[in-house]
Amino acid sequence: MGALARTMPSTTDAPAGAHTARRPRSRVRPRWTPYFFIAPFFVLFGVFFGLPTLRSLQLSFYTERGVDTSATFSGLDNYTTLVGDPTFYKGLVNTSYYALGSILIILPLALSLALLLRTRGLLLREFFRLSFFLPNAISGIVVAIVFRLVFDQEYGLLNNWLLAPLGLPKIAWLADPTFIMPSIILLGIWQFTGLNALYFMVGLQNQDPGIHEAAIVDGAGPWQRFRYITLPLLRPTTVFVVTFAIIGSYQLFAQPVALVGEGGGPDRAGLTLTMYLYETAFTNLDLGYGAAIGYAITLIIVVLSVLQMWAQGFFRKEST
Amino acid sequence: MSEGSTPHATLAIRLRRLAVYVTLLAAVALTLLPYVYLVTGTVKSPGEIFRLPVRLFPSAITTEHYSKLFASELIPFARQVGNSVVIATLTTLLVLAVSASVGWGFAKYEFPLRNTLFVVLLATLTLPLQVALVPLFQMMVSLNWLDTFQGVVLPSGASAFGAFFIRQAMLAVPDDMVQAARIDGASEFRIFLTMGVPLAKGALSVLAVLTFLGSWNDFLWPSIVLRSAERQTYPVGLANLVGFYNTEYGTILAGSFLVTVPIIIVFVAGRKHILDNLMIGSVKS
Numbered sequence: 001m002g003a004l005a006r007t008m009p010s011t012t013d014a015p016a017g018a019h020t021a022r023r024p025r026s027r028v029r030p031r032w033t034p035y036f037f038i039a040p041f042f043v044l045f046g047v048f049f050g051l052p053t054l055r056s057l058q059l060s061f062y063t064e065r066g067v068d069t070s071a072t073f074s075g076l077d078n079y080t081t082l083v084g085d086p087t088f089y090k091g092l093v094n095t096s097y098y099a100l101g102s103i104l105i106i107l108p109l110a111l112s113l114a115l116l117l118r119t120r121g122l123l124l125r126e127f128f129r130l131s132f133f134l135p136n137a138i139s140g141i142v143v144a145i146v147f148r149l150v151f152d153q154e155y156g157l158l159n160n161w162l163l164a165p166l167g168l169p170k171i172a173w174l175a176d177p178t179f180i181m182p183s184i185i186l187l188g189i190w191q192f193t194g195l196n197a198l199y200f201m202v203g204l205q206n207q208d209p210g211i212h213e214a215a216i217v218d219g220a221g222p223w224q225r226f227r228y229i230t231l232p233l234l235r236p237t238t239v240f241v242v243t244f245a246i247i248g249s250y251q252l253f254a255q256p257v258a259l260v261g262e263g264g265g266p267d268r269a270g271l272t273l274t275m276y277l278y279e280t281a282f283t284n285l286d287l288g289y290g291a292a293i294g295y296a297i298t299l300i301i302v303v304l305s306v307l308q309m310w311a312q313g314f315f316r317k318e319s320t
Numbered sequence: 321m322s323e324g325s326t327p328h329a330t331l332a333i334r335l336r337r338l339a340v341y342v343t344l345l346a347a348v349a350l351t352l353l354p355y356v357y358l359v360t361g362t363v364k365s366p367g368e369i370f371r372l373p374v375r376l377f378p379s380a381i382t383t384e385h386y387s388k389l390f391a392s393e394l395i396p397f398a399r400q401v402g403n404s405v406v407i408a409t410l411t412t413l414l415v416l417a418v419s420a421s422v423g424w425g426f427a428k429y430e431f432p433l434r435n436t437l438f439v440v441l442l443a444t445l446t447l448p449l450q451v452a453l454v455p456l457f458q459m460m461v462s463l464n465w466l467d468t469f470q471g472v473v474l475p476s477g478a479s480a481f482g483a484f485f486i487r488q489a490m491l492a493v494p495d496d497m498v499q500a501a502r503i504d505g506a507s508e509f510r511i512f513l514t515m516g517v518p519l520a521k522g523a524l525s526v527l528a529v530l531t532f533l534g535s536w537n538d539f540l541w542p543s544i545v546l547r548s549a550e551r552q553t554y555p556v557g558l559a560n561l562v563g564f565y566n567t568e569y570g571t572i573l574a575g576s577f578l579v580t581v582p583i584i585i586v587f588v589a590g591r592k593h594i595l596d597n598l599m600i601g602s603v604k605s
Contacts, residue, residue: 033508037425038437040418045478049444052452052459059455067461113347119340129595130587131348134355137583139537141555142576145562146358149369149569157357160374194351198595243446251448254539254555258562274450274540281454282544291454298451305446 060292066285078292088293090268091276092300097181098272099249099304102188103242109193110241111234114200115226129201132194140191144258147187148174151259174260177269184256184270191255192248196241203237204230239314243305250301253278273297355580362386362574369569385570389578394568396549397575400557404579407472407542407553408535414477415531416524423486424516428498444480449541457544471545472553476535482527489523490516526597529586536583554579 060078064071082088117128135143150157151173159170173183207230215225253274256264262279264271274297281290309315357376361369362385364378389397426438456475465471493515501511517524539555546552549560554575561572587594 031431034425034429034431034434036508037429037512038422041422041478041483042437044418044474045441045444045480048456048459048475049447049452049478052455053447055455055458056452067458113344116340116344119337122340128344128348131351133587133595134584135351137533137537137587138355138580139539139555141537141539141559141562142358142580145558145572145576146354148562149357149361150354152370155370155372155374157354157374160372190351190354247446247448251450251540254559257539258559261563277450277453278540278544282457287454287458294450294453298448301448302446 056291056294059288060295062288064287066287071288074288078289081289082292082296087268087271087276088273088296091264091271091273094181094264094270095250095252095272098184098188098252099246101181101185102192102249103245105185105189106193106196106245107238107241109189110196111200113193113197114204115230117197117201118204129198132197134194135191136195138191140254141258143187143191144255147183147190147259151183175266177265177267180260180265180269184252184259187255187259188249188252192245196245199241200234200237203234207233235312235314239309239312242308242312246304246308247301250274250297250304273300358573358577362570362577364570366567366570369573370566385574388568388571389574394561394571395557395575397554397557399550400552400554401579403469403546403551404536404553404555407469408532410469410473411476411535412528412531414473415479415482416528418477419479419482419486419527420517420520420524421512422483423488423490423520424512426483426487427490428493428495428516441480441483445484453541453544460545466545467547467551468545469551472538472542475541476538479527479531482531485527486520486523489520493519522597526594529590529594533583536579 059071061073061075062071063074063077113132117125122128149155153159153170153172153175156173158173163170171179173179211229211233212225215229220228251274252272256270256272257275259265260270262275262283264275273293277290277293277297280286280293360377363381363383365380365382366384368378388394392398426434460466460471463471497515498511501515502508506514537555538553539559542553543556543559546556549557552560558572558575558579561568561575
């Protein structure tokens with residue numbers, strides 16, 4: 001479409017002198033102008049995301065092992081392998097465990113923090129906000145490096161400072177397959193609760209205090225006001241927070257890699273879907289199968305995001 | 321607190337405020353504790369972090385880990401931080417230029433397929449990089465871009481979030497002003513530079529911080545593209561050390577601490593402006 005429009009100015013073949021005269025240039029702006037502005041984005045986007053995304057779909061129906069090898073069409077083979085692949089299944093269970101566990105714990109914690117931070121006349125509010133935001137701004141690798149010390153069985157903070165005083169035995173957080181995912185979830189809670197609390201704060205800020213005051217006049221107690229006013233009005237924020245939590249959770253990669261190693265640790269108990277994609281495509285160079293895993297991750301993210309939006313009545317609200 | 325409240329009620333209010341502060345301070349302590357442990361760990365003598373009883377503060381202070389870090393015994397750390405600076409800066413500049421341009425295009429022009437293109441752009445916000453990862457890697461191989469900075473920077477140039485975020489800000493430019501400038505003979509590009517960009521300055525600065533931070537901390541794609549230690553960014557370098565050098569953990573901690581310092585400086589210096597706009601910007605999108 002751009003090429004067609006681009007011929008437009010040249011049709012006004014004005015004599016050379018006309019250009020030097022200061023005339024109000026094109027009160028009707030050239031048709032190609034908007035494309036000039038959006039072109040850089042769409043060129044980069046198309047070359048480095050759009051085309052690879054389509055190519056990835058195609059590749060997922062091929063078998064290609066190695067960088068300079070040729071691909072052979074194998075139909076749905078990659079996907080049928082995927083369905084019966086115990087390692088993929090393990091990655092799926094682990095990642096879903098993380099997503100569900102972290103979201104279910106982070107959301108109520110974050111909302112509670114946000115409500116506390118909204119306390120009228122709170123001193124040190126900026127200090128609190130900054131402190132809670134900080135973990136999210138730190139590289140996942142750095143966070144994992146620190147948390148290896150938190151979870152260390154012999155010398156870790158968790159065992160020595162929390163479990164030992166309670167008379168509990170030391171747990172092999174990063175060596176015992178049962179505790180690897182809980183460790184990663186704890187790390188996730190530490191890193192992302194504050195950020196979500198700040199999101200909820202913005203959502204709470206946008207609520208009209210008049211409604212709350214009216215409810216107080218009508219004799220509604222704090223819990224009733226929270227249940228029937230605050231929560232429903234907060235729904236757009238909740239939809240946003242949950243959607244981003246789902247997207248983030250199913251892409252989890254850096255933290256478990258640095259915490260338990262690329263393979264996912266003992267019994268691969270910390271293997272996430274993206275770690276399996278990485279191993280398949282970039283360590284084993286099984287490119288076709290890697291593309292299929294990439295599509296599986298994407299499908300899961302899209303379906304879960306849409307499902308939760310639907311469950312929260314997001315689409316119903318938009319149509320009215 | 322109001323004048324009519326009984327002493328009993330004020331006591332209840334005071335107790336509640338106390339509870340709020342205690343809870344918040346406890347949450348802050350839990351949040352900062354691992355970080356403080358990281359900082360003190362960088363000056364503990366080698367092996368002290370792996371000794372009982374576990375102590376927050378060092379028995380003696382040493383700078384040995386920092387000298388080891390910059391002696392590049394394990395990884396060329398200074399070089400890798402430099403790589404991170406270059407890559408994050410280039411990525412930020414590219415994203416700002418591309419987003420400002422596309423944001424202006426969508427905000428101030430009518431053109432065929434505009435809405436369709438915009439919806440496509442928004443829909444891609446939910447798509448993860450994973451969907452394009454393998455062919456993108458193949459592309460890097462065939463372009464000979466493995467182990468190059470452009471291999472990391474250029475694929476990050478088109479930010480759907482950035483496009484949307486800047487478009488929202490540029491919608492605020494009054495159409496009358498744009499029309500008046502046109503009648504005065506200003507070129508479309510000039511109108512963009514003199515009206516669109518200044519008006520979106522706040523949004524652009526927030527996008528700059530976000531993009532720089534994202535690029536500074538990015539791990540997945542850089543770990544695929546950057547192969548040699550000399551070209552790697554710091555997260556890739558640190559990730560390669562973890563698990564292999566338990567004896568040098570103090571040095572790894574020193575590196576981990578240093579790369580978070582610029583982040584903390586930026587947020588402490590511009591806390592209110594950045595946090596407010598960042599939160600509002602992200603929630604609205």
